[in-house]
Amino acid sequence: MLFTALGILFLLPLLLPSxxxxxxxxxxxxxxxxxxxxxxxxxxRHLSPTVAIxxxxxxxxxxxxxxxxGTAHLLEHMMFKGTRTIGTRNYAAExxxxxxxxxxxxxxxxxxxxxxxxxxxxVAHLTDQLTVLxxxxxxxxxxxxxxxxxxxxxxxGLNASTGQDLTTYQVSIPANRIELWARIxxxxxxxxxxxxxxxxxxxxxxxxxQRSESDPDGKLIESYLAAAFISHPYRRPILGWxxxxxxxxxxxxxxxxxSRHAPNNTVIAMVGDLQPSTALKxxxxxxxxxxxxxxASAPITEEQRQSGERRVEVIxxxxxxxxxxxxxxPPPDFADYIFDVMESxxxxxRTSRLFKTLxxxxxxxxxxQAANGLPGxxxxxxxxxxxxxxxxxxxxxxxxxxDREIEKLQREPVSESELEKVKNQIRADFIxxxxxxxxxxxxxxxxxxxxxxxxxxxxxxxxxDRITTDDIMQAARTYFTTENRxxxxxxxxx
Amino acid sequence: MKLKxxxxxxxxxxxxxxxxFYSGIASAASxxxxxxxxxxxxxxxxFEPPRAQRLxxxxxxxxxxxxxxxxxxxxxKVVVRTGSxxxxxxxxxxxxxxxxxxxxxxxxxxxxxxxxxxxxxIAAAFHASVNRDSGSLSFSVLKKDLDRGFDxxxxxxxxxxxxEIKLTLAKDLKLEELRRIVDDPQKLAFRExxxxxxxxxxxxxxxxxxxxxxxxxxxxxxxxxLFYHPENVMISISGxxxxxxxxxxxxxxxxxxxxxxxxxxxxxxxRQQDGGIYFLTKDIPQSIAIFGWLAPAKRxxxxxxxEVLDFIVGSGGFRSRIFQEIRxxxxxxxxxGSFYNARGDYGLFGAYAMTKSxxxxxxxxxxxxxxREVGRKPVSPEELEGAKxxxxxxxxxxxxSSEKIASQQLMIAYExxxxxxxxxxxxKIDHVNAADIRETAKRLNPERAILLIVGNDDVYREVxxxxxxxxxxxxxx
Numbered sequence: 001m002l003f004t005a006l007g008i009l010f011l012l013p014l015l016l017p018s019x020x021x022x023x024x025x026x027x028x029x030x031x032x033x034x035x036x037x038x039x040x041x042x043x044x045r046h047l048s049p050t051v052a053i054x055x056x057x058x059x060x061x062x063x064x065x066x067x068x069x070g071t072a073h074l075l076e077h078m079m080f081k082g083t084r085t086i087g088t089r090n091y092a093a094e095x096x097x098x099x100x101x102x103x104x105x106x107x108x109x110x111x112x113x114x115x116x117x118x119x120x121x122x123v124a125h126l127t128d129q130l131t132v133l134x135x136x137x138x139x140x141x142x143x144x145x146x147x148x149x150x151x152x153x154x155x156x157g158l159n160a161s162t163g164q165d166l167t168t169y170q171v172s173i174p175a176n177r178i179e180l181w182a183r184i185x186x187x188x189x190x191x192x193x194x195x196x197x198x199x200x201x202x203x204x205x206x207x208x209x210q211r212s213e214s215d216p217d218g219k220l221i222e223s224y225l226a227a228a229f230i231s232h233p234y235r236r237p238i239l240g241w242x243x244x245x246x247x248x249x250x251x252x253x254x255x256x257x258x259s260r261h262a263p264n265n266t267v268i269a270m271v272g273d274l275q276p277s278t279a280l281k282x283x284x285x286x287x288x289x290x291x292x293x294x295x296a297s298a299p300i301t302e303e304q305r306q307s308g309e310r311r312v313e314v315i316x317x318x319x320x321x322x323x324x325x326x327x328x329x330p331p332p333d334f335a336d337y338i339f340d341v342m343e344s345x346x347x348x349x350r351t352s353r354l355f356k357t358l359x360x361x362x363x364x365x366x367x368x369q370a371a372n373g374l375p376g377x378x379x380x381x382x383x384x385x386x387x388x389x390x391x392x393x394x395x396x397x398x399x400x401x402x403d404r405e406i407e408k409l410q411r412e413p414v415s416e417s418e419l420e421k422v423k424n425q426i427r428a429d430f431i432x433x434x435x436x437x438x439x440x441x442x443x444x445x446x447x448x449x450x451x452x453x454x455x456x457x458x459x460x461x462x463x464x465d466r467i468t469t470d471d472i473m474q475a476a477r478t479y480f481t482t483e484n485r486x487x488x489x490x491x492x493x494x
Numbered sequence: 495m496k497l498k499x500x501x502x503x504x505x506x507x508x509x510x511x512x513x514x515f516y517s518g519i520a521s522a523a524s525x526x527x528x529x530x531x532x533x534x535x536x537x538x539x540x541f542e543p544p545r546a547q548r549l550x551x552x553x554x555x556x557x558x559x560x561x562x563x564x565x566x567x568x569x570x571k572v573v574v575r576t577g578s579x580x581x582x583x584x585x586x587x588x589x590x591x592x593x594x595x596x597x598x599x600x601x602x603x604x605x606x607x608x609x610x611x612x613x614x615x616i617a618a619a620f621h622a623s624v625n626r627d628s629g630s631l632s633f634s635v636l637k638k639d640l641d642r643g644f645d646x647x648x649x650x651x652x653x654x655x656x657x658e659i660k661l662t663l664a665k666d667l668k669l670e671e672l673r674r675i676v677d678d679p680q681k682l683a684f685r686e687x688x689x690x691x692x693x694x695x696x697x698x699x700x701x702x703x704x705x706x707x708x709x710x711x712x713x714x715x716x717x718x719x720l721f722y723h724p725e726n727v728m729i730s731i732s733g734x735x736x737x738x739x740x741x742x743x744x745x746x747x748x749x750x751x752x753x754x755x756x757x758x759x760x761x762x763x764x765r766q767q768d769g770g771i772y773f774l775t776k777d778i779p780q781s782i783a784i785f786g787w788l789a790p791a792k793r794x795x796x797x798x799x800x801e802v803l804d805f806i807v808g809s810g811g812f813r814s815r816i817f818q819e820i821r822x823x824x825x826x827x828x829x830x831g832s833f834y835n836a837r838g839d840y841g842l843f844g845a846y847a848m849t850k851s852x853x854x855x856x857x858x859x860x861x862x863x864x865x866r867e868v869g870r871k872p873v874s875p876e877e878l879e880g881a882k883x884x885x886x887x888x889x890x891x892x893x894x895s896s897e898k899i900a901s902q903q904l905m906i907a908y909e910x911x912x913x914x915x916x917x918x919x920x921x922k923i924d925h926v927n928a929a930d931i932r933e934t935a936k937r938l939n940p941e942r943a944i945l946l947i948v949g950n951d952d953v954y955r956e957v958x959x960x961x962x963x964x965x966x967x968x969x970x971x
Contacts, residue, residue: 045564047894048541048543048890048891049890085528143818143822144813144817144818144822147812148811148880151810151813151880151888153887154883154884154888154890154891156888158811174539174890176536177536179534180536183528183529183534199823199824200825203822204828206780206826206849209848210828210829210848213779213780214679214778215678215679317777318674318677319674349610350610350614351614359663363663366671366674388674390670421617424616425614428618431565431566431636432619432634435565435895436895437894
């Protein structure tokens with residue numbers, strides 16, 4: 001993510017439209033597919049003269065090669081560095097320096113990678129050379145020009161995020177500025193220039209220090225996922241492993257960019273005060289001749305069926321906490337809908353089961369939160385529960401109490417009224433989600449990019465409504481088994 | 495070489511695609527013909543945001559109502575003149591517990607559990623929060639449950655009972671939260687920064703486990719009585735509701751609400767203190783540094799130049815000076831920049847960065863230089879124009895929902911700003927010049943800043959040897 005904490009990793013939109021609203025929504029959305037495969041979704045909302053636009057590429061951390069973790073995320077940062085026509089005073093002259101920077105930087109990384117065997121005078125020489133070249137290039141660079149253009153034109157919410165599954169570029173602009181957006185975004189879809197690469201690589205190292213190395217929550221989730229997945233790339237952190245990150249290079253990033261950031265791998269959703277015919281013309285003018293690409297089709301290593309409980313411990317100077325979770329199928333599998341409902345039954349609101357028993361009645365927990373769909377949804381994923389004990393209660397007590405609630409789900413059907421309450425809550429939350437252009441653009445583009453059809457939203461209600469108390473019991477029995485479980489704990493050194 | 499090679503197949507595809515897709519796109523631009531993004535012409539935007547209707551009940555309650563039928567939802571927001579600055583000494587946390595227990599602690603004739611059940615059965619969303627100077631409650635309910643929801647919400651607002659058993663739970667949870675603050679470097683740093691910058695003012699007192707333990711139910715009842723009454727709150731209502739319908743509901747459920755006769759004394763405004771460097775030790779690989787000063791209030795004429803200044807210095811995106819230098823040019827932080835929180839009566843400005851231990855002193859020195867420079871040299875015309883354009887062009891985003899519009903009108907009254915504050919805002923920003931900015935920037939003298947650094951022992955040693963007098967502090971929980 002370009003800024004702020006926790007990106008798509010935890011942003012798993014839980015969506016359950018009421019029949020009426022989903023119907024309206026599906027009717028209101030206009031879609032268009034260009035010859036190069038680019039998908040455009042448009043939705044008119046005329047409350048204010050503003051438009052929110054999301055671009056989602058169906059490419060994320062999961063698509064990286066081993067040893068190159070962090071590529072998708074660093075690329076997301078690099079996409080703000082400009083193009084051949086934005087961010088430079090003279091691209092032809094700058095390009096020569098850029099190529100030399102790449103050569104020197106790559107040689108420097110290679111030498112440093114030798115560790116103790118590295119030739120230190122050579123490292124020093126290359127470092128100096130790189131510094132000189134960077135200084136030289138700076139004379140040509142108009143730094144952060146994309147941000148300046150958007151800001152000066154009144155844009156807000158300019159950001160980007162990298163998930164395991166997708167990469168997202170989002171912004172909200174005054175309604176008359178759609179052409180500016182198209183000018184910038186179409187250009188960087190084809191001709192981004194990865195200037196300021198090595199300093200930005202340092203920035204993402206700081207991002208990692210901030211989110212993972214200084215933060216117990218970040219550290220624990222990282223260890224949890226690395227244990228829950230053995231062979232599937234979901235085991236790797238989106239930011240990357242530190243040693244991979246410090247060796248990321250422009251050449252492999254360019255390759256990743258070419259094979260992933262292609263119009264035939266992209267969805268655009270535009271919501272707000274727009275005229276579809278006019279907006280379509282602008283998108284056509286700037287995007288329609290971007291060539292389709294042959295998309296990389298390397299198969300993703302599948303996760304093997306788990307055959308025994310996995311436990312992982314993180315020693316960290318912080319109060320204890322734990323994550324506990326199970327493998328399960330991703331959307332649009334019917335089971336995934338059931339897990340959405342179970343998530344609410346267990347921890348949504350003060351009357352949810354785990355809050356009521358663990359926080360309120362037994363006083364064992366400070367907080368407890370279930371989440372369906374970590375760390376992504378393109379491949380089989382996880383249903384997890386995050387919990388923090390309340391002193392002096394221990395992680396062991398907490399785990400036992402969670403177990404009892406899980407067993408209860410397996411043994412007794414939930415009451416009809418409890419199920420109805422949960423369905424109501426999710427429905428109301430969905431309606432609340434329709435209240436913003438950005439929220440709508442986010443949801444539409446998310447499902448279109450993830451599942452190939454934004455109308456997943458429309459069918460969602462009908463599917464959720466079909467869920468019975470028996471379905472919940474069956475799913476709990478099938479998936480909430482000890483051998484399918486991973487438990488990660490964070491404790492102080494004893 | 496490698497880069498060139500990988501470009502070749504790409505070019506071939508472009509050529510091919512032009513042939514395939516050329517038809518019908520007469521106006522299509524080739525990459526070389528892309529327009530200069532600074533010269534694209536835009537049709538002018540005209541927009542007259544709707545206005546909420548203001549209402550004043552006989553009991554003094556002021557409301558702003560703005561109907562909007564797009565979604566079957568009604569949203570209510572209550573702003574309360576309360577805040578932790580009113581907490582009795584030794585019982586810090588009263589205002590916060592009072593707000594967080596409204597609803598959860600039950601209401602007259604209904605237990606907390608029953609309130610929870612009812613709220614969740616109608617899928618209503620309720621949230622209460624309190625900061626140093628103010629409090630707010632928000633409530634959102636589906637249109638079909640409006641009457642029931644409004645009834646319940648009004649009783650939460652006017653007749654909370656603060657059950658003992660729920661108070662014990664709330665206190666226990668707060669104690670656990672305090673125990674865990676130290677685990678989160680950012681929470682820890684901003685808690686201590688808030689304490690330091692408000693030193694000597696009741697706003698600088700923080701909640702501790704001892705203060706939480708000493709709070710009793712009577713403290714909450716008194717806090718509610720003193721602050722939650724018609725003349726001390728303002729309410730906005732927006733969404734799927736007509737004005738007559740809203741009036742009817744308000745009269746029925748809030749018409750009989752009585753104002754309190756006791757008027758709590760408002761604590762004096764915080765005063766600018768002498769600068770100082772404070773260090774809090776935590777064994778982490780990345781330090782946090784926060785500089786802070788008091789800054790102009792919204793009612794102050796300096797507010798406008800200071801808004802532009804803040805944008806230029808560190809809150810205006812990637813081009814703002816701190817971000818550009820610390821993050822983009824030096825690669826020394828992911829999170830860095832500035833913030834300016836202005837209230838009607840006073841404001842606060844801060845600049846911050848999170849950087850690895852080894853670069854902490856370097857980053858602090860660079861931020862100091864940036865802050866000194868902006869008080870010394872006028873900002874360039876391009877920088878000034880860019881900042882003004884950004885602030886003026888994004889102004890439209892203050893009006894993207896009826897909830898925002900109604901609550902904004904409410905806040906203008908709440909903060910006692912001139913009624914035409916929004917109307918004149920744009921022209922006042924537009925009139926800011928470089929001399930105004932330089933003048934107002936003089937207050938950002940690093941010598942007079944409160945500077946808090948959270949970092950490990952190595953960082954402390956370097957800070958102490960290079961930055962002068964450092965006061966070590968310990969967080970008190």
